[in-house]
Amino acid sequence: MASPHPETWVEVRPQGLYVVPGDFYVDPLRAVDRAVITHGHSDHARAGHRSVMATVETLAIMAHRLGAQPEQDKRALAYGEVMRVGETEVSLHPAGHVLGSAQVLVEYQGSRIAVSGDYKRRADPTCAAFVPVKCDVFVTEATFGLPVFRHPDDRAEIAKLLDSVRLFPERCHVVGVYSLGKAQRVIGLLREAGWHRPIFVHGALQPMCALYEAHGVPLGDLRPATAGAKGSPKDEFKGAIVLAPPSAIIDRWARRLPDPVVCMASGWMRVRQRARQGGVELPLIISDHADWDELLQTFDDVGAPEIWITHGREEALMHAASARGYRARALALVGYEDEGGS
Amino acid sequence: MTPFANLLDRLIYTPARNTKLALIVDYFRHAPDPDRGWALAALTGGLSFPGVKAGAIRDLAMRRVDPVLFQWSYDYVGDLAETTALIWPERRTNRAWPTLGEVVHGLQTTARADAPDVIEEWLDPLDATGRWALLKLITGGLRVGVSARLAKVALAEYGKVDATEIEEVWHGLTPPYGELFAWLDGAAPRPDLEDKPVFRPPMLAHPLEDAEVAGLDFDAFLAEWKWDGIRVQVVSRAGQKRLYSRTGDDIGAGFPDVLDAVSFEGVLDGELLVGIDGDVRPFNELQQRLNRKSVTAAMLRKHPAFVRLYDILFDGREDLRALPTMQRRARLEAFVERHAPQRMDLSEVVDFSSSDELERMRAGARGTSTEGLMLKRRDAPYVAGRPKGLWYKWKRGPLTVDAVLMYAQRGHGKRSSFYSDYTFGAWRENPETGAAELVPVGKAYFGFTDDELKLLDKWVRDHTVNRFGPVREVEHALVFEVAFDSVNRSPRHKSGVAMRFPRIARIRWDKPAAEADRLETLEKLIE
Ligand SMILES: [Zn+2]
Numbered sequence: 001m002a003s004p005h006p007e008t009w010v011e012v013r014p015q016g017l018y019v020v021p022g023d024f025y026v027d028p029l030r031a032v033d034r035a036v037i038t039h040g041h042s043d044h045a046r047a048g049h050r051s052v053m054a055t056v057e058t059l060a061i062m063a064h065r066l067g068a069q070p071e072q073d074k075r076a077l078a079y080g081e082v083m084r085v086g087e088t089e090v091s092l093h094p095a096g097h098v099l100g101s102a103q104v105l106v107e108y109q110g111s112r113i114a115v116s117g118d119y120k121r122r123a124d125p126t127c128a129a130f131v132p133v134k135c136d137v138f139v140t141e142a143t144f145g146l147p148v149f150r151h152p153d154d155r156a157e158i159a160k161l162l163d164s165v166r167l168f169p170e171r172c173h174v175v176g177v178y179s180l181g182k183a184q185r186v187i188g189l190l191r192e193a194g195w196h197r198p199i200f201v202h203g204a205l206q207p208m209c210a211l212y213e214a215h216g217v218p219l220g221d222l223r224p225a226t227a228g229a230k231g232s233p234k235d236e237f238k239g240a241i242v243l244a245p246p247s248a249i250i251d252r253w254a255r256r257l258p259d260p261v262v263c264m265a266s267g268w269m270r271v272r273q274r275a276r277q278g279g280v281e282l283p284l285i286i287s288d289h290a291d292w293d294e295l296l297q298t299f300d301d302v303g304a305p306e307i308w309i310t311h312g313r314e315e316a317l318m319h320a321a322s323a324r325g326y327r328a329r330a331l332a333l334v335g336y337e338d339e340g341g342s
Numbered sequence: 343m344t345p346f347a348n349l350l351d352r353l354i355y356t357p358a359r360n361t362k363l364a365l366i367v368d369y370f371r372h373a374p375d376p377d378r379g380w381a382l383a384a385l386t387g388g389l390s391f392p393g394v395k396a397g398a399i400r401d402l403a404m405r406r407v408d409p410v411l412f413q414w415s416y417d418y419v420g421d422l423a424e425t426t427a428l429i430w431p432e433r434r435t436n437r438a439w440p441t442l443g444e445v446v447h448g449l450q451t452t453a454r455a456d457a458p459d460v461i462e463e464w465l466d467p468l469d470a471t472g473r474w475a476l477l478k479l480i481t482g483g484l485r486v487g488v489s490a491r492l493a494k495v496a497l498a499e500y501g502k503v504d505a506t507e508i509e510e511v512w513h514g515l516t517p518p519y520g521e522l523f524a525w526l527d528g529a530a531p532r533p534d535l536e537d538k539p540v541f542r543p544p545m546l547a548h549p550l551e552d553a554e555v556a557g558l559d560f561d562a563f564l565a566e567w568k569w570d571g572i573r574v575q576v577v578s579r580a581g582q583k584r585l586y587s588r589t590g591d592d593i594g595a596g597f598p599d600v601l602d603a604v605s606f607e608g609v610l611d612g613e614l615l616v617g618i619d620g621d622v623r624p625f626n627e628l629q630q631r632l633n634r635k636s637v638t639a640a641m642l643r644k645h646p647a648f649v650r651l652y653d654i655l656f657d658g659r660e661d662l663r664a665l666p667t668m669q670r671r672a673r674l675e676a677f678v679e680r681h682a683p684q685r686m687d688l689s690e691v692v693d694f695s696s697s698d699e700l701e702r703m704r705a706g707a708r709g710t711s712t713e714g715l716m717l718k719r720r721d722a723p724y725v726a727g728r729p730k731g732l733w734y735k736w737k738r739g740p741l742t743v744d745a746v747l748m749y750a751q752r753g754h755g756k757r758s759s760f761y762s763d764y765t766f767g768a769w770r771e772n773p774e775t776g777a778a779e780l781v782p783v784g785k786a787y788f789g790f791t792d793d794e795l796k797l798l799d800k801w802v803r804d805h806t807v808n809r810f811g812p813v814r815e816v817e818h819a820l821v822f823e824v825a826f827d828s829v830n831r832s833p834r835h836k837s838g839v840a841m842r843f844p845r846i847a848r849i850r851w852d853k854p855a856a857e858a859d860r861l862e863t864l865e866k867l868i869e
C-alpha cells in the first residue's frame with residue numbers, strides 16, 4: 001500500500017498545523033489539548049496547552065517565560081528519540097535556531113513530514129547545529145525569503161564591532177539583542193573572537209543568560225549593566241560592550257552609558273533603509289534564521305519533493321522553489337510574529 | 343575596496359560630525375596609496391564616471407538574476423544599486439577584491455560599451471558591502487553626508503596641520519593626491535604651488551538678517567553693490583591664466599574673451615557679468631554662456647562678458663590677504679590704474695552717511711542688475727570661508743530661496759519626453775536623528791528657457807538615483823533659485839510650508855547643494 005500523502009493527514013486549522021492521526025498541533029497559535037513545540041520564542045510557544053512535548057531546554061524556557069503551569073502535562077524528548085503519539089511517531093531534530101530548538105518529524109504509515117519551526121544553518125556556539133532529515137514534505141519558514149537577504153559571515157560582523165570598540169575607546173557600544181537566542185549568540189561569538197573582558201548585560205537579558213549557562217552553555221564574565229545610577233555614566237562602561245533589548249538601546253535607559261554607539265544585531269540590518277530607521281549607528285547583520293541561499297539549500301538537503309511555507313515572505317520563495325522543481329505551497333498561517341528579532 | 347567599502351558603510355549610518363571625522367582619519371591611517379587618494383576624491387565629489395548609467399546596473403543584474411525576483415527585491419529595498427549589490431549571486435572566484443585604484447583606472451580606460459563586462463568581473467570577488475560601495479561609487483550616488491569641507495578637516499587632523507593650509511594647497515592638487523599625503527605623512531615637503539595658477543578659497547558673506555540691522559555699526563563697514571552675476575576668481579601666474587567659479591571649478595573655457603584680456607600677474611576677486619562698457623545685462627544673458635565647453639564667435643559678440651572687480655588677493659606674487667579691507671581696496675585701485683585691464687572694471691564703493699540712507703538705496707535698487715548690497719568690515723583681512731561678522735550680504739526684496747532639486751517628473755503634451763516638473767527641497771535637521779536632510783518645499787515647471795529645459799532634462803537623466811514611474815529621484819546636487827510671491831503655513835506638506843506661485847528664477851549651476859537655504863529661511867518669510 002502506498003504511503004498516504006501528508007496533505008491527507010495534516011491540516012491547517014485556525015489553531016495552527018494539526019496532525020490528524022496523532023491528534024496534536026505543532027506550535028499552535030492558541031491554547032489546545034496537545035501541542036508539540038519547536039522552540040521557546042513566544043510566537044511558537046504559547047501558554048495554556050493541556051499537554052506539551054518539546055526538548056528539555058524548550059520546556060525550561062517555557063517554564064521561565066510562561067510560568068510553571070502546574071496542571072500542564074509536560075513531556076521532554078531528546079533529539080532523535082522517537083515517541084508514539086496516536087497513530088504517528090514523533091521525533092525532534094536540531095534546528096540550529098536557539099537553545100533547544102527542534103524540527104518536528106512526524107511519520108505516519110511510512111509518510112514523513114518535517115516541521116522545522118524557525119531554523120538556521122550557521123554554526124552557533126550556543127545551540128546544536130541543524131540536522132537535515134529526509135522527509136516527503138518539508139515545512140519551512142520564510143522570514144528572509146527574498147534573494148537580497150544573504151547573511152554575511154557572523155565573525156566578520158563581530159570583527160566590525162570590535163574594530164569600532166578599538167576606534168572609539170572612550171565610548172560604550174550598546175548592542176540591541178533579543179533576550180532568547182540573539183543575546184547569548186552574540187556573547188558566544190564575542191568570546192570566540194577573543195573578547196574575554198566582562199560583558200555588561202541589561203537586567204531583562206540576565207535570566208535567559210543564566211538559563212543558557214545552567215544548560216551547559218558557558219558565556220564568561222557577565223555583569224549587570226544596570227549598576228550605574230541614572231544620569232551618572234560609569235567609567236567602567238567606557239570601551240565596554242553592553243547588551244540590551246532593542247527597546248532599551250535608544251531609550252532613556254541608555255542615557256546612563258557614556259556616549260553610546262548604538263548597535264543592533266539582526267538579519268534585518270542587511271537592508272540599509274531598514275537599518276537606518278531607529279537611529280542605529282552600527283548595524284550587525286547577525287540572524288538566527290536561514291538566509292535565502294540557505295533556505296533553498298535546505299530544500300535540497302532534506303530531499304523533500306514538496307515544500308510548505310508557514311510564515312514570512314512566501315511569495316518569492318514559492319517562485320524560486322517552483323523554478324527548482326519543488327511543489328511549493330503557502331500555508332498562510334497568521335500569528336508567527338518573529339519575536340526573536342531575526 | 344575593502345577599507346573604502348567599510349568606511350562608506352559606517353559613514354552612511356553616522357550622523358555625528360566628530361564620529362565621521364574619526365572614521366575618515368582612521369581610514370587615511372590604514373588605507374594604502376593611491377586608494378585613499380581616490381577615496382578622498384570620491385568623498386569630495388571629485389570623481390565621476392559619466393559613462394555608466396543606472397540602467398546599465400539594472401542590465402547587469404538581469405544577466406544573473408531572475409527578473410521576477412529582482413523586481414520583488416527592488417520593491418522591498420527601494421534602491422537600485424543596493425538591490426543589485428545584495429542580490430548579486432556569489433560565485434567562487436580566485437580573483438582578489440579589486441582595489442579602488444584598479445576600479446578608477448579601469449573605468450577611466452574602458453570604453454563605454456565594455457564597462458558592464460568590467461564591472462561584472464569586479465562584482466564577483468566582492469562581498470555585498472563591497473558591491474554596494476562599488477556601484478554607488480560608479481553611479482555617483484555616495485551620499486554619505488560628507489562635505490568637501492569635512493574631508494579637508496579630516497586631512498588636517500590626520501596630518502596635524504591647520505585646515506587653512508589644506509584649503510590653500512587643495513586646488514593645486516589632483517587625485518589621487520600622492521603629493522598631499524606624502525606631505526601629511528611627513529615624507530615630503532608641502533606641495534609647491536609657486537608656479538601654479540591655483541584657486542584660492544574665497545571669502546564669503548553672511549546674509550544680514552533684518553533683526554541684525556539695528557545692532558550693526560555701519561560706520562565700520564564699506565558698502566558695495568552686490569552684482570547679479572557669478573562670483574569668480576581671476577588667476578594669472580607664470581603665464582598661466584584661469585577663471586574659477588567660487589567653488590573652484592575652472593570655467594575659463596566658456597569665457598575666452600575674459601581670459602584673453604588678462605595681461606597681468608595676480609589673483610582678483612570679482613563678479614562675472616555680461617554687458618558692454620559697464621552696462622550690465624540681465625542675468626539670463628550671462629546664463630546663455632554658462633555650462634558650455636566652447637563658445638561661438640556670435641555668442642561672444644552678442645553677450646560679451648567682463649569681470650567687475652571686488653577685491654585683490656595677490657598683486658603679482660605678493661599675498662595681500664592679510665591686509666585690511668581698506669588697504670586692499672587701495673591696492674586694487676592702484677592695480678587697475680597700473681594695468682588698465684581690459685574686460686574688467688572696478689566695483690564702485692557706495693557712499694552713505696547713515697544706515698537709513700543705505701537702506702533706501704538698497705530698496706531703490708529694484709530693477710537694476712544688483713541683488714542688494716555688500717557690507718565689508720573696513721579692518722577685515724581676506725579670510726577663506728565664511729567668517730562671522732566681517733562680510734554681510736544685504737539682499738533686497740523679492741522672495742527667493744535657493745532650493746535643491748530632489749525629484750523631476752515628466753511633463754505633459756509636447757514636454758512629455760522631458761523631465762520638466764521639478765520638486766525642490768530645503769535643508770533641515772531631521773527631528774529624530776539630527777542629521778541634515780532635504781524636505782520638499784515646492785514644485786515648479788516654468789521659469790526656464792527651452793534650451794535650459796534640455797540641459798535640465800539631461801542633468802536629471804545623468805543624476806537619477808531612483809525611479810518611481812514617471813518620477814525620477816535625483817542626486818541632491820543642483821540648486822535652483824526659486825522665486826515666489828508668498829509663503830504660507832501648510833500642515834498638509836511635510837515641510838509645513840507652501841509657496842505661492844513658485845517659479846525657477848534661475849538655475850544655480852555654480853552653487854553647491856549644501857549651501858542651499860534651510861527650511862527656517864522659508865519659515866521666516868511666512869506672513
Ligand atoms: Zn524563533
Ligand SMILES: [Zn+2]
Pocket residue numbers: 041043044117118141336337338339
Ligand atoms: Zn518564528
